[in-house]
Amino acid sequence: MSKPATTDLNPPLRHLLGPGPSPVHPRVTRALGAPLLGHLDPAYLAIMDAVQTMLRDAFQTSNTLTFPLPGAGSSGMEAAMVNLLEPGDSVVIGVAGYFGERLVDVARRQGAEVVRVDAEWGRAIDPDAFVSTVRANPGARLAAIVQGETSVGVLQPIEPIARGVRGTDTLLVVDAVTSFGGTELPVDAWGVDVVYSCSQKCLGCPPGLSPITAGARAAARFATRTRPVASFYLDLALLGKYWGPERVYHHTAPAPLVYALHEGLHLLHEEGLAARAERHRHTAAAFYAGVEASGLTLHVSPADRLPMLTTVRIPEGVDDARVRGRLLNEHGIEIGGGLGPLRGRVWRVGLMGHGARPENVLLLLSAFERVLGTEGHRSESGAGVAAAQAVLARGAAD
Amino acid sequence: MSKPATTDLNPPLRHLLGPGPSPVHPRVTRALGAPLLGHLDPAYLAIMDAVQTMLRDAFQTSNTLTFPLPGAGSSGMEAAMVNLLEPGDSVVIGVAGYFGERLVDVARRQGAEVVRVDAEWGRAIDPDAFVSTVRANPGARLAAIVQGETSVGVLQPIEPIARGVRGTDTLLVVDAVTSFGGTELPVDAWGVDVVYSCSQKCLGCPPGLSPITAGARAAARFATRTRPVASFYLDLALLGKYWGPERVYHHTAPAPLVYALHEGLHLLHEEGLAARAERHRHTAAAFYAGVEASGLTLHVSPADRLPMLTTVRIPEGVDDARVRGRLLNEHGIEIGGGLGPLRGRVWRVGLMGHGARPENVLLLLSAFERVLGTEGHRSESGAGVAAAQAVLARGAAD
Numbered sequence: 001m002s003k004p005a006t007t008d009l010n011p012p013l014r015h016l017l018g019p020g021p022s023p024v025h026p027r028v029t030r031a032l033g034a035p036l037l038g039h040l041d042p043a044y045l046a047i048m049d050a051v052q053t054m055l056r057d058a059f060q061t062s063n064t065l066t067f068p069l070p071g072a073g074s075s076g077m078e079a080a081m082v083n084l085l086e087p088g089d090s091v092v093i094g095v096a097g098y099f100g101e102r103l104v105d106v107a108r109r110q111g112a113e114v115v116r117v118d119a120e121w122g123r124a125i126d127p128d129a130f131v132s133t134v135r136a137n138p139g140a141r142l143a144a145i146v147q148g149e150t151s152v153g154v155l156q157p158i159e160p161i162a163r164g165v166r167g168t169d170t171l172l173v174v175d176a177v178t179s180f181g182g183t184e185l186p187v188d189a190w191g192v193d194v195v196y197s198c199s200q201k202c203l204g205c206p207p208g209l210s211p212i213t214a215g216a217r218a219a220a221r222f223a224t225r226t227r228p229v230a231s232f233y234l235d236l237a238l239l240g241k242y243w244g245p246e247r248v249y250h251h252t253a254p255a256p257l258v259y260a261l262h263e264g265l266h267l268l269h270e271e272g273l274a275a276r277a278e279r280h281r282h283t284a285a286a287f288y289a290g291v292e293a294s295g296l297t298l299h300v301s302p303a304d305r306l307p308m309l310t311t312v313r314i315p316e317g318v319d320d321a322r323v324r325g326r327l328l329n330e331h332g333i334e335i336g337g338g339l340g341p342l343r344g345r346v347w348r349v350g351l352m353g354h355g356a357r358p359e360n361v362l363l364l365l366s367a368f369e370r371v372l373g374t375e376g377h378r379s380e381s382g383a384g385v386a387a388a389q390a391v392l393a394r395g396a397a398d
Numbered sequence: 399m400s401k402p403a404t405t406d407l408n409p410p411l412r413h414l415l416g417p418g419p420s421p422v423h424p425r426v427t428r429a430l431g432a433p434l435l436g437h438l439d440p441a442y443l444a445i446m447d448a449v450q451t452m453l454r455d456a457f458q459t460s461n462t463l464t465f466p467l468p469g470a471g472s473s474g475m476e477a478a479m480v481n482l483l484e485p486g487d488s489v490v491i492g493v494a495g496y497f498g499e500r501l502v503d504v505a506r507r508q509g510a511e512v513v514r515v516d517a518e519w520g521r522a523i524d525p526d527a528f529v530s531t532v533r534a535n536p537g538a539r540l541a542a543i544v545q546g547e548t549s550v551g552v553l554q555p556i557e558p559i560a561r562g563v564r565g566t567d568t569l570l571v572v573d574a575v576t577s578f579g580g581t582e583l584p585v586d587a588w589g590v591d592v593v594y595s596c597s598q599k600c601l602g603c604p605p606g607l608s609p610i611t612a613g614a615r616a617a618a619r620f621a622t623r624t625r626p627v628a629s630f631y632l633d634l635a636l637l638g639k640y641w642g643p644e645r646v647y648h649h650t651a652p653a654p655l656v657y658a659l660h661e662g663l664h665l666l667h668e669e670g671l672a673a674r675a676e677r678h679r680h681t682a683a684a685f686y687a688g689v690e691a692s693g694l695t696l697h698v699s700p701a702d703r704l705p706m707l708t709t710v711r712i713p714e715g716v717d718d719a720r721v722r723g724r725l726l727n728e729h730g731i732e733i734g735g736g737l738g739p740l741r742g743r744v745w746r747v748g749l750m751g752h753g754a755r756p757e758n759v760l761l762l763l764s765a766f767e768r769v770l771g772t773e774g775h776r777s778e779s780g781a782g783v784a785a786a787q788a789v790l791a792r793g794a795a796d
Contacts (some may be wrong), residue, residue: 009660011433011653020650024434032430032654035409036422036604038732043410070606071469071631072649078631100618106630173734202651206434208468208606208652226760230628232504249737251470252418252598255409256430256654262407312560334436339647 015355015366018336019150019309020178021292022199022353023238024260026392031263032256036113039253047262048253052243054265055157058273059195059213061187065236066203066358068125068199068209068261069256073177076196076210078106080144080173083214084194084221084306087111089141092134092170094125098151099175103144110230115140117150121152122302122311129136131164132377137237141221142171142193148179151339153311153348154304155183157334171218180211182213182280182308182352193218199257202280202308204353205264210238240282264353280307285376286391287349290365293387294372308352311338313345320344323375331367358392402575402673414760415751416734417548417707418576419598419605420565420751422658426603429661430434430654437651445660446651450641452663456578456671457593457611459585463554463634466597466607468652471575474594474608477632478542478571481612482592482619486494487539490532490568492516492523496549496737497573501542510653519550519739520709522702529562539619540569540591546577549737550707551746552702554583560588569616575599578609578679579666580706580750591616597655600678600706602751603662606655610634662751678705680706681754684789685747688763691769691785692777697744704793706750711743713775718742720775756790 008188016023037044048067069075081103085091089112093103098118104114105366117133125145134143141175143165147156155308158174165172171193176185180195182202187195196212199205214236229235233251241248268276284307291298291312299311314320322339324347327333336348342377365384372379435442446465454464465471478508479501483489491501494517502512508657514544515531523543524720532541541563545554547580556572563570568589574583578593585593597603612634620627620635627633631649640648666674676735682705689696689710697709712718718735722745725731734746763782770777 009429009432009445011435011656011657012433013433014439016436017438021434021436021653029431029434031407033427034407035411035695036414036427036548037412037417038408038414039605041412041726041732047407047409071473072652074649075469075631078629082628102630109626109628109630111625126636168704182523184571198650198653206654227509228507230480230507231476232500233473234508234631234677250603251472252596254470254604254652256604256658257606257652259407259409262655266407328439334439349572374631374717 003065005216006291013332014334015360015363017176017349017351017355017360018334019348019350020352022204022350022355023352024206025204025267028260028263030309031259032206034259036255040249042100044255045247048256050259051262051265051277052234054269055211058265058268059187060189063187063212063213063263064127064244065219065240067212067235068211069239070251071200072207073210074199074320075174075234076177076212077103077175078197078231079212079236080196081106081110081386082227082231082234084142084171084218084219085110085112086225086294088113090115090137090139091139092117092140092143094124094130094145094156096107096123096152096154097121097146099146099148099149103146103175103198122299124154124156126156127160127164130161134165134168138168140170142173142392144173144175146175147185148176148183148306149176150309152342153304153306154302155179158185158192159190159369160236162192166191177310179306181276183277186357187213202353203261203264203268205260208254209261209344219230229377232236280356281394283351284310285360286358286388287351287361287392290384290388294368294384308356310349311342311346314347317376319375323371326371327367329385330371333364333367361388402518411730412760413731413746413761415749415753415758416748417746417748420602420748420753421602422601423665423752424696425665426661429657430604432657434653438645438647442653444646444774445656448643449656449660449663452667453609456663456666458587459611461585461611461613462642463617463638465609465637466609466656467632467637468649469608470691471596471608473632474575474596475501475573476629477610477634478594479508480502480629480632481627481634482540482569482616483508483510484623484625487583488513488535488537489513489525490535490541492540492543492554493530494521494523494550494552495519495544495547497544497547497575501573506638519698520552522552522554525555525558525562528559528592532560532563532566532568538568542571542572542573544573545583546574546581546704546706548576548707550740551704551707553577553699553704556583556590557588560585560590565591569619573585577704579674581675583587585611597659597662600751601659601662601666604655604656606652607659614631678750681749681756681759682708684756684786685759687750687789688759688782688786692766692782693775704747705752708747709740709744712745715774716770717773721769724769725765728769731762731765759786
């Protein structure tokens with residue numbers, strides 16, 4: 001065998017302030033190395049039960065089908081589509097960014113006919129427009145929409161949509177990949193049929209799991225399908241028999257990631273859902289103030305902003321890739337570039353999970369000032385940090 | 399929020415001597431906790447390159463499409479089927495155990511017509527019968543067979559099948575979930591089109607990744623499909639654009655698992671493919687001798703045995719679940735029960751990856767003697783361990 005390309009595994013330390021993964025809490029990292037168990041070991045099954053209980057609390061649901069899928073957030077999106085759709089089904093999909101487009105792609109791969117409800121990349125979709133489209137398509141099997149569009153930094157109102165869709169036969173699917181754990185999404189109270197997310201954003205775990213919850217209406221759909229679910233790996237009924245009391249073997253579980261999720265959910269419980277959502281909003285508010293005091297512009301208007309992911313417009317004449325490269329190499333900070341029509345137009349800054357803390361706001365604003373000052377965008381020295389500090393102090397005094 | 403069901407994550411220590419996961423080398427466990435990187439960080443891309451290079455060496459292939467899928471071994475099976483098949487395609491599948499049956503299920507979910515080549519659970523499939531079935535179905539899109547049937551402990555000869563299928567338009571897919579890294583499977587030399595495996599057996603990593611390799615004939619198939627691949631998450635062409643020089647974002651990578659795989663592949667390189675295969679055979683031979691000296695019977699005849707997974711017949715009058723429960727609770731040893739028609743008839747013992755070591759053979763034989771002695775199967779004191787020691791000593795003297 002040839003010599004390996006590298007002999008050492010020594011990843012550099014990074015401040016993960018991009019669209020995800022977010023920084024992992026040390027307690028979560030420690031959990032990864034806990035002793036490995038078999039996927040049917042009674043001790044492992046007890047850990048699954050604890051994870052499931054904590055996940056139901058986090059989703060604010062009593063749904064039986066609530067567990068982490070053994071895959072990235074995109075596996076959650078795929079599971080929702082592949083389990084609910086059959087060729088020829090009609091679906092309504094809200095598209096206001098990259099992940100809305102991906103929903104369209106994933107639905108079409110199941111042979112579905114997609115009715116789109118579009119909004120500009122950087123604005124929320126009008127809930128009334130979405131609801132009226134669903135009501136105008138009474139045969140639609142499902143309606144899907146993204147709560148937190150990571151590609152643009154928009155928080156989509158879900159509650160009025162859920163209210164408007166209620167009473168129809170159309171199932172409501174919400175993509176909460178970026179928003180889950182960091183903003184409100186009471187699944188049962190709002191009456192959402194399926195919600196999926198990921199481990200590596202507001203839960204502060206490493207990537208690799210996709211928490212999902214599906215209600216009774218969704219589960220009933222599995223029984224009325226005319227064809228089997230096109231995926232064995234993501235078949236929710238089979239997964240439910242592994243996560244449920246039957247404990248029927250389905251796949252060999254990625255135990256270290258489940259351990260990490262267990263610890264991440266514990267941290268969420270210790271903090272509380274409301275406190276964590278407030279922390280995300282407060283950290284974001286400090287960052288907004290700092291960005292604007294630095295003479296930079298936020299891409300999304302205040303009413304539509306997603307607390308955990310902020311899009312900052314790249315100033316005229318500033319080189320996108322150079323700035324991100326310098327942040328990474330000189331300051332160890334990762335932020336994201338724009339996607340699709342926003343490529344080269346915005347930076348994407350994530351302050352999520354364990355990363356949604358004052359120190360990261362100050363670190364990034366300070367690094368922005370140093371790097372942008374020599375890349376064509378000068379700002380008043382310390383103005384960004386000072387403005388952020390003022391917001392942070394106000395929060396602390398409340 | 400309600401109080402979490404458990405407050406601590408303290409998995410007990412287990413000797414993982416079942417069908418997988420296998421014991422993880424401490425160097426691999428340590429790699430899990432390395433600093434998290436973003437999935438497009440240049441430092442992470444370098445780690446991907448190293449993993450890819452080492453994987454190609456391990457598969458003995460120059461296939462461009464060679465990488466770990468972000469899912470369990472079953473995601474590899476699904477990827478092979480979902481990328482190559484369209485509704486109405488004909489496929490030939492060898493079925494001699496649980497995972498052959500799963501291949502049939504996964505292929506049918508793609509709308510394929512399955513032609514089965516069956517063998518008894520506990521015997522290899524006759525290569526001539528398999529080849530002649532493929533040749534009798536010239537329109538068959540693919541032929542799939544399991545190299546190491548984990549449910550029965552049979553090593554299926556692949557080389558004569560690959561030779562016999564060569565020259566046809568049928569793609570050969572080999573499931574090497576249990577065998578990869580622990581026995582011979584030179585992908586290019588034998589001319590196998592697609593091979594998939596997992597991280598948690600002979601590679602000695604935790605579960606959660608599925609190494610896969612696909613050759614040029616398989617890749618050409620993607621371009622001639624009339625419908626899109628039914629899975630976005632496992633679309634090999636898209637995954638190839640993330641693992642290849644394009645670096646197009648597809649999913650957020652489970653970095654800790656990729657770090658672990660990096661270290662696991664490193665250990666494989668340090669040992670060498672041939673030495674590791676020999677270690678598996680030698681460890682298995684010692685276990686066989688010990689089992690037979692203990693008055694127990696092996697389910698599979700010598701010519702068909704899979705070194706990394708051994709099926710031991712449960713003696714008459716002995717309670718399957720009680721014995722496994724006592725091994726787990728009194729000795730901290732996990733072994734597997736039988737599946738399907740072998741349920742209650744065999745135990746499944748895995749000596750794979752970091753677990754394929756003399757100490758585990760001796761530990762298990764000793765625990766077997768103690769537990770079985772009070773469960774209705776008495777054997778000569780120390781006979782099993784002595785017989786295994788004799789084989790191990792012979793190997794050391796070679």
